[in-house]
Amino acid sequence: MIEECLVAEFRIDGDDCPLARATEEVPATVDAAAPQLRADGNVLLHFSASSDDRLAATLDADDDIRYLHVTRGDDAHTYRCLSKHPCVVHELVDVGFLVESMEYNDGGATMRGAVVGYDVLRGVMEKAGHTVGIQLQRVYPLRSDETPPVGRAWDLTPAQEESLRVAVEMGYFELPRTITAEDVADELGISKSAFLERLRRAQQSLFGTLFG
Template sequence: MGLIAEFRMTSKELPLVDVAEGVPDATVEFESVQGRPSGAPTFIVRIVDADADAIEAAFADADSVTDHSLIVADGATRRYRCRPTGGPPTELELLADNGSIPDRVLATPSGWEERRWFADREEFDQFRTFCRANDYGFRLDRLVETDEGSDGRATGPFGTSDRSWPREMTDAQREALVTAHEMGYFDTPRAATMADVADELGVASASLSERLRRAQNHLVTEFRRTSGIKPRTN
């Protein structure tokens, strides 16, 4: 038995909130946080639907992160590397033994919107205590128990569904994933390019790339949930 929590943390002090303020109509999403033996971690951030100059201006004006650099640009999606400024949050020891897993973290002009997996209510309460200790406003939107039903179907925040497809995968993402597989996009060596699959589906390569990334993310999330594997901490 586990918990999936969807919540909002409100604070102007959270990293990337000031960047999101500079591009209010864009999606600003954490893709990963890479720890380092010493010093601040490195953020990999995905920004969608924002002008490149506007993003650069937002980073330049931001105080919460530093040393930003563009990793790759693919159509409307741009990925950046940056580091948070300032010291670590207080009461960090409260999270030392917390095994929760972030599933999605979005930076918004008012804070973070997050979906996170918790092993039990104790882990959830521990995380919420950490937020309050650091003066982060915490608004819970949804808290749902999740487990494996006796009929082999998964129950969770999006209802009961056949486990052969992860929850939230759209029809377009599913079609992109299956078509790419059938055309040999995932073969080694590849039998089809991104452009080949995009032409088959009648979409732009950038749109296909986004659909495949989200579809693969859902697959990995579902595998992680059912296998009990947690991410590396170093």
């Protein structure tokens, strides 16, 4: 039995997939579930973004996107579609990277997931080193208190869950507030606007679960 499970975060730049191209054209942050690769090489995508119809129009005009469906909400839109363009993340999946979430912005993506043991991590790192545009951002042991994830109970993405946890730990929700959104964003290594967008989506999910 493998005792060590590690959480790893990679940044992908230069991947010519539809979501990367769309966020390069439209100033949006896309929270995506792990892409599901079909046997025919096509990919099933499920993701959400702020309620900006320009993103839907850009994706709908992309020849690599098929069967685009958009569920529109006041604060965010949820998308489901088929992509004819496989993401480079599947190259890491093939060597043992368990993708939990992906966030697209500015034409690139940050993906977060797990690797079971250091031997698998070495294989993933070796593959990443031979794949253009993939860089390791950070890696740390999976904590025992992360199982089961809070996000599973409250329908949060790992990125949203992490943002809420860090904000709480830093005292962002205390009154009077002494920590700013920019402080939390710096701790997370993301922009202030990206943090606030994660926070709004997390609140929407939490309140939606609480109040139906």
